[in-house]
Amino acid sequence: MHSALFLIEFGAIILGLGLLGRVAGRLKFSPIPLYLLAGLAFGTGGILPLPASEEFVAIGAEIGVILLLLMLGLEYTASDLVSNLKTQYPAGLVDFTLNAVPGAVAALLMGWGPVAAVVLAGVTWISSSGVIAKVMGDLGRVGNRETPVILSILVLEDLAMAVYLPIITALLAGVSLAAGSATLAVALGVAGAVLFVAVRYGRHISRFVSSDDPEKLLLVVLGLTLLVAGIAQQLQVSAAVGAFLVGIALSGEVAEGTHTLLSPLRDLFAAVFFVFFGLHTDPASIPPVLLPALALAVVTAGTKIATGYWAAKRAGIGVKGRWRAGGTLVARGEFSIVIAGLAVTAGIEPAMGPLATAYVLILVVIGPLTARYTEPVAAWIGRRRTPPEPLLAALPSQPGSREDLKEQAQDPAGRA
Numbered sequence: 001m002h003s004a005l006f007l008i009e010f011g012a013i014i015l016g017l018g019l020l021g022r023v024a025g026r027l028k029f030s031p032i033p034l035y036l037l038a039g040l041a042f043g044t045g046g047i048l049p050l051p052a053s054e055e056f057v058a059i060g061a062e063i064g065v066i067l068l069l070l071m072l073g074l075e076y077t078a079s080d081l082v083s084n085l086k087t088q089y090p091a092g093l094v095d096f097t098l099n100a101v102p103g104a105v106a107a108l109l110m111g112w113g114p115v116a117a118v119v120l121a122g123v124t125w126i127s128s129s130g131v132i133a134k135v136m137g138d139l140g141r142v143g144n145r146e147t148p149v150i151l152s153i154l155v156l157e158d159l160a161m162a163v164y165l166p167i168i169t170a171l172l173a174g175v176s177l178a179a180g181s182a183t184l185a186v187a188l189g190v191a192g193a194v195l196f197v198a199v200r201y202g203r204h205i206s207r208f209v210s211s212d213d214p215e216k217l218l219l220v221v222l223g224l225t226l227l228v229a230g231i232a233q234q235l236q237v238s239a240a241v242g243a244f245l246v247g248i249a250l251s252g253e254v255a256e257g258t259h260t261l262l263s264p265l266r267d268l269f270a271a272v273f274f275v276f277f278g279l280h281t282d283p284a285s286i287p288p289v290l291l292p293a294l295a296l297a298v299v300t301a302g303t304k305i306a307t308g309y310w311a312a313k314r315a316g317i318g319v320k321g322r323w324r325a326g327g328t329l330v331a332r333g334e335f336s337i338v339i340a341g342l343a344v345t346a347g348i349e350p351a352m353g354p355l356a357t358a359y360v361l362i363l364v365v366i367g368p369l370t371a372r373y374t375e376p377v378a379a380w381i382g383r384r385r386t387p388p389e390p391l392l393a394a395l396p397s398q399p400g401s402r403e404d405l406k407e408q409a410q411d412p413a414g415r416a
Contacts, residue, residue: 039278
């Protein structure tokens with residue numbers, strides 16, 4: 001009887017996710033907010049709780065996080081990561097300062113304490129690579145001049161997670177300073193070792209994993225990823241970081257083949273993960289934190305736009321491209337939920353889950369809108385403030401004045 005109830009519940013969840021994905025696809029929108037809302041509807045305090053399938057959904061959610069990070073690692077080679085670290089680290093520092101600090105300050109103002117402040121800083125800091133990649137594809141901006149700047153910031157954030165996740169894991173576990181330092185040292189050592197091996201021996205690893213048979217390739221890569229993720233978690237390093245490093249180590253045809261094979265699994269289990277997070281959030285707990293979440297969303301949307309603008313300007317991108325870069329980075333999603341989920345599991349702050357859910361729901365809806373409309377709105381405001389043409393012609397040549405206007409006129413799409 002219990003088995004039959006489980007199959008009914010889990011089948012209903014998967015079917016519902018598929019229908020929600022279709023709705024989101026027709027609306028050309030990210031399905032993440034719909035998945036979160038589905039979790040709220042069927043979780044504690046929701047319309048129809050589903051207790052029988054909760055344990056299996058929890059395991060599926062963990063696999064979802066692992067696959068999200070694996071697929072993210074497959075997007076980059078080790079040499080790309082090293083190059084980004086060398087050239088774009090100032091943008092990473094600006095990104096951290098402008099976007100992590102508001103979250104930490106908000107947690108302290110709400111009286112949550114230093115550990116919760118570190119967690120909320122991560123929630124507000126990290127943009128959603130998945131949502132942003134989809135938005136850039138939908139808007140046809142993959143070939144734009146500002147796109148490498150956006151990707152560099154996302155890569156630096158992903159790399160920072162290899163250090164950040166072990167830190168908050170240790171903090172949430174309440175371990176001593178010495179044990180926390182040892183955990184961080186292990187994480188950094190493992191990350192450094194994997195990057196070194198990936199740079200020097202990535203081709204050999206890919207050749208070992210490679211197979212012309214899709215079934216064998218899928219089994220080897222998935223088994224290797226879960227094995228490394230489990231070992232990483234046993235060593236008190238995040239399983240997600242272990243999966244990310246496996247993705248980095250694979251390259252070439254193996255990475256492309258793996259991406260094709262695992263994309264459907266990634267989408268399935270990632271959807272289950274967002275539902276699982278919603279299941280553990282009582283809808284009644286969201287209204288009390290809605291105003292703080294909205295205020296935090298407005299502030300950090302502005303700081304992300306400023307981050308992208310500054311980074312694109314530093315890279316020599318025109319004014320339109322700077323605004324596009326900033327608007328594209330606004331969306332938060334999977335990483336913010338992963339970080340908040342760790343805090344919820346540890347029981348560090350009851351309001352953290354509802355706040356993170358509301359915050360992500362707001363920004364995952366606003367993010368595609370800012371990506372599309374930040375540059376046109378900025379251009380409209382600029383036109384209202386721009387002097388008439390005779391007066392503009394009399395102005396001295398300065399960066400950001402006539403030259404930028406000329407660049408925009410010659411290359412309105414901002415493509416390379």
